[in-house]
Amino acid sequence: MAGGNERSMKALKEVWKRAENSLCADCGKPDPDWASSTLGVFICLSCSGIHRNIPSISKVKSLKMDYWDDAQVQFLAKHGNAVTKAIYEAHIPIYYYQPTYNDCQVLREQWIRAKYERKEFTELGKQLPYSDGVKEGILWKRGRDNGQFLPRKFLLSEREGCLKYFTKQDAKEPKINVKIDVINATFQPEKIGNPNGLQITYLKDNKTRNIFVYHESGKEVVDWFNAIRSVQFHYLKVAFPIASDNEIKNRLTRNFLKEGYMEKTGPKQREAFKKRWFTLDHRRLMYFKDPLVRRRCDRRAAAGSGTE
Numbered sequence: 201m202a203g204g205n206e207r208s209m210k211a212l213k214e215v216w217k218r219a220e221n222s223l224c225a226d227c228g229k230p231d232p233d234w235a236s237s238t239l240g241v242f243i244c245l246s247c248s249g250i251h252r253n254i255p256s257i258s259k260v261k262s263l264k265m266d267y268w269d270d271a272q273v274q275f276l277a278k279h280g281n282a283v284t285k286a287i288y289e290a291h292i293p294i295y296y297y298q299p300t301y302n303d304c305q306v307l308r309e310q311w312i313r314a315k316y317e318r319k320e321f322t323e324l325g326k327q328l329p330y331s332d333g334v335k336e337g338i339l340w341k342r343g344r345d346n347g348q349f350l351p352r353k354f355l356l357s358e359r360e361g362c363l364k365y366f367t368k369q370d371a372k373e374p375k376i377n378v379k380i381d382v383i384n385a386t387f388q389p390e391k392i393g394n395p396n397g398l399q400i401t402y403l404k405d406n407k408t409r410n411i412f413v414y415h416e417s418g419k420e421v422v423d424w425f426n427a428i429r430s431v432q433f434h435y436l437k438v439a440f441p442i443a444s445d446n447e448i449k450n451r452l453t454r455n456f457l458k459e460g461y462m463e464k465t466g467p468k469q470r471e472a473f474k475k476r477w478f479t480l481d482h483r484r485l486m487y488f489k490d491p492l493v494r495r496r497c498d499r500r501a502a503a504g505s506g507t508e
């Protein structure tokens with residue numbers, strides 16, 4: 201048997217070396233050293249952990265430590281990342297966010313489940329929970345004063361081009377009504393203290409405001425995120441008819457470039473230094489009293505010298 205073992209491990213190395221298998225099939229991380237023996241994809245350690253939680257779809261093995269028999273190696277050789285992606289990523293909506301290895305767990309897990317478990321992208325024109333142009337549901341929203349999370353009804357509408365939320369279930373008037381083109385949504389699990397924590401940022405009266413929300417279900421919160429991107433995409437398509445799809449895609453929700461605490465003084469530069477939370481987003485530098493406040497301290501974002 202030793203001969204067969206050696207032969208199949210040599211064949212495995214040949215398949216593994218192919219250029220198409222040099223990046224993780226799910227997050228793009230270089231040099232994957234795990235693979236799914238049922239899907240035929242080469243993946244990184246972190247994505248293999250997600251696959252392991254979906255045993256009905258994927259069986260993962262280490263390429264370095266586990267034994268692969270001839271039949272399994274042949275299966276990998278016949279499939280591999282290029283063939284498998286052509287099947288499971290055939291029809292991804294342009295606005296759908298495809299996470300990379302820098303993204304948080306909930307985004308990466310739901311991307312993997314959307315691809316292989318729910319098969320959301322295998323057929324053209326499939327009805328998807330974020331493609332209707334309208335989404336309504338309850339999200340847990342962080343209260344302004346005591347920081348407690350309370351259930352709030354949110355409504356996203358492509359026809360009205362806005363996102364609203366209501367403080368009472370049966371309220372007719374929304375508490376806020378924000379135009380879709382001034383919204384940014386970004387996952388902030390650590391900051392919000394929940395693995396499904398989403399920060400929604402918007403401009404009102406030239407001030408940046410924040411809403412912090414989560415949903416118990418990772419699928420639901422990622423569906424909300426992609427529904428916002430879908431509505432933004434279609435809104436911008438109408439507003440900028442000559443822009444290409446890719447140009448519009450680049451204007452959808454984005455991650456902040458940099459965030460963290462810095463010490464800042466006042467406008468006279470003689471004031472005592474205070475610890476402030478800074479966020480660099482696009483070309484805007486904002487600062488807040490702490491990471492979870494709704495409203496920015498200053499008005500003049502670019503100058504970074506606002507008074508308090």
Ligand SMILES: [Zn+2]
Pocket residue numbers: 224225226227228229243244245246247248301
């Ligand atoms: Zn990966």
